[in-house]
Amino acid sequence: MQITKTLISWYSNNKRQLPWRNTKDPYYIWLSEIILQQTQIKQGLPYYEAFIEQYPTVFDLANADEEAVLKLWQGLGYYSRARNLHATAKYIASELHGVFPNSYSGLLKLKGVGDYTASAIASFCFNEVAAVVDGNVYRVLARFYGIQTPINTTDGKKMFKALASDIIDSKNPADFNQAIMEFGALQCKPNNPNCSVCPLKENCVAFRENTISLLPVKLKNNKPKKKYFNFLVYIINEQQTIIEKRHGKGIWQNLYQFPLLESKHSLDEVAFLKELQTREELVFDDLTLFNSVDIVHKLSHQHLYTKFWVIKTSVIPKNNKPIAISEIETFAVPILIKNFIDVFNFQSEI
DNA sequence: AATTCGGGGCA
DNA sequence: TGCCCAGAATT
Structure with missing residues (x-):
């Protein structure tokens, strides 16, 4: 698939240097993924640094009081992530002797770990061919393939997961998953994507039909x-x-x-x-x-x-x-x- | 299938 | 203002 090779090539030339990209240790990858759920890297990065400083191993996190974990999480929002993080650390430490599950299906059973996070850890740490679908992936695929199905519907979720699974590089799932997310974050941005220098513009449906600003489609949420x-x-x-x-x-x-x-x-x-x-x-x-x-x-x-x-x-x-x-x-x-x-x-x- | 969970950043 | 962010759990 052309898009597959293009994304991986683009990634090798444009990827940011981030601390969790220098390790395959499931503890650090898991920690970074939980912190980054619905959270921009700029906001989550200092929290990641603080957590690995304070809790270098899953045992350190497991031995902490929930109050201390919540204090370190203070300001990051979605506090169930912190509570689940701590509960899962205790489970991994006491029931699994500190060893994380090494497969998508095993990871999916952990509290606070859903389809995206299980796919991320399984691919990054264990080279499992599991496609990540996050906000970046929705955007890149919706635009490139010109898909108008709303991303926050059951049909949409199934469709984009299938599509990502279709184009993932089975020889290099880790880099492909990183690549498509990084591409969405830096190149195929929500606002003002720089299509003029985009390596995918030749075959991008939204670019050809001038619907970049209309995709992806998302059903509006209710007023607060x-x-x-x-x-x-x-x-x-x-x-x-x-x-x-x-x-x-x-x-x-x-x-x-x-x-x-x-x-x-x-x-x-x-x-x-x-x-x-x-x-x-x-x-x-x-x-x-x-x-x-x-x-x-x-x-x-x-x-x-x-x-x-x-x-x-x-x-x-x-x-x-x-x-x-x-x-x-x-x-x-x-x-x-x-x-x-x-x-x-x-x-x-x- | 819908709703609920935070807080920051951007046009 | 409204929308987005390496989503998951609950209703």
Whole structure:
């Protein structure tokens, strides 16, 4: 297949030097692939460096506390990746004596490892002929073959997986998989791909039909829902505060936050106090709204309109265990909370 | 088959 | 704003 050879040739001349390209150790490849799920290399790279520094082997990761893993993951998002990463490390260390499965089907059984990641590890580490299909691959194939089937449908996923499996270099699956993804990231980019110097333009359907900007086709997702968060930032006796661990379903599972009062709309001070009193009997000395304008934290499926209420008191709220304010940065928190802590200077307030 | 999970970067 | 990113798990 011409596209196969062209991609591999292009890759040999254009590939970036990345740390996980200097190893075939499944631990490092797995770690990099989990970090890079739905994450650009520029964003994930410092986290990869931090993880291999902190946890050089799968046993080190397995022996860590989940809290420490989440703390190191803080800011990267999709925190189920971190929880599954840790759970899988423990499984590999204790049940498999530190040895990763060496096949696509074996890897696929691991928590947090789906079709893409199993294919990536199997090909990169064990030369298994398993085609990766990530966002880059969808784009390159949709354009080159002029495919209009939406990529986020069952039919689309099957079609692109079959197509990638069809053109993969069975003699060199590792380089081919790297090549088609790197080509999508650097050459066949989402915006302003440089088609004028593209080695595939002679046979690219989208280039010939001038539909590059229309491909790949993707069904639109729903608009994010608005939520209204009121965080209770206690300052107890000028030295302690309250944080709580998020349990159950939903975002930020197992991360910490200030006690949260969610409302149906943005609250002024009167309305906030009313809501607060229905929630608990509270004695406080001073109440201050940190941000008069809602901080809007935008996630894929929800927009969080957020207020931070600073409550100075000498009474510990019921059913809460205070922590020292000086210890607050040791906990894993959502970036929304971290940004507040960084800007809000506790020391100047007490 | 749809929805839910984060956060950053870009036009 | 809306879309994208080396996707996976849950509903």
